[in-house]
Amino acid sequence: MIWSESPGRPGARRPGPARRALAGGSAVAALGLLIAGCGAGDQDGGAGGAGGWTYTDARGTEVSLPERPERIVAHASAASALIPLGITPVGVFGDVAMDEDPSLEGLDTSGITSVGASWGEVNVEAMAELEPDLVVTGYYPLEKQVGGFDPENSALVDNVEEVAPIASVKVTQPATGLIDDYIALGEKLGADLEAPEVAQDRADFESAVGDLKAALKDKPGLSAMAVSPTDQFYVANPADFPEFQDYRKWGLDLVVPENVEKRGYFEALSWERLDTYQADLVLYDGRAMATPPKKLAETQPTWRKLAAVEADQLAPWYTDTYTSHRRYAEHLRTLTKAVGNADDGVVRE
Secondary structure, three states, X not given: OOHHXXXXXXXXOOOOOOOOOOOOHXXXXXXXHXXXXXXXXXXXXXXXOOOXXXXXXXXXXXXXXXXXXXXXXXXXXXXXXXXXXXXXXXXXXXXXOHHHOHHHOOOOOOOOEEEEOEOOEOOHHHHHHOOOOEXXXXXXXXXXXXXXXXXXXXXXXXXXXXXXXXXXXXXXXXXXXXXXXXXXXXXXXXOOOOOHHHHHHHHHHHHHHHHHHHHHHHOOOOEEEEEEEOOOEEEEOHHHOHHHHHHHHOOOEEOOOOOOOOOXXXXXXXXXXXXXXXXXXXXXXXXXXXXXXXXXXXXXXXXXXXXXHHOOOEEXXXXXXXXXXXXXXXXXXXXXXXXXXXXXXXXOO
């Protein structure tokens, strides 16, 4: 399955040729030496705690270690969940550079080493040099794909798991459940859930949810549509995105496309058919791989055929970044402001 054909989840959601990260023979040989060195260090490090450390991940795989893992390498989305809990990874891999990744915006990433800055590519040698105890990422059950890895390159996953076991969290569930699962993992990794910052993040999130519900109650006729304009115009299927499962539960009426691709997530429309669906508010994909509204206005004349665009009722949407109470609250405040400012009768006018 080649995810580069559309912004479809999970992983790349980038137009253009798929990029593979296949380990060459010399890299594997060097990796073997690094792993051997790490193993010796672990034996010298000695005793584990009583009963050791175990975690059953989203794949049903039980990760068992002699003691609680301290050195974590994480996908950017997972790092976004762990850092607010006080768990700072030693390494991060993601779809873009750390300073460009919306998942990590506003978080302190100083001292963290990048071991991958392009989807599907992980520098296994660099990861091994960090001597990680555990790799944390998301998991997509439908595709049986570990987050951040090309599903057609299982060899890379195998190579990473020779360095450290992977602990995954199920992504395809409401974002509130995804956050709960990351919190449960964070607690097993030593996070203090009663720390003032963690408690404040939780309170801020609950307040943001309440504010959104109130704003939506004041706009009972408001409709919204999530889109990702790249090589084509992609309309998101709400049921396939964690954040939209929550939004619908809280009262947001989201457009449901009628012809979703077999792999799920989106319906692809040509630019000529861009106005197949209409809504009062458009949530546009704000990630670097998507075409921003300003450029669309300059290059796609049909962009203005959307009533919400003509009325300037737009708000950014960053999927895969709703993994902590802190980041989710920030997104909810942006959405609440957009809902409050929107005219809920644009489509009917």
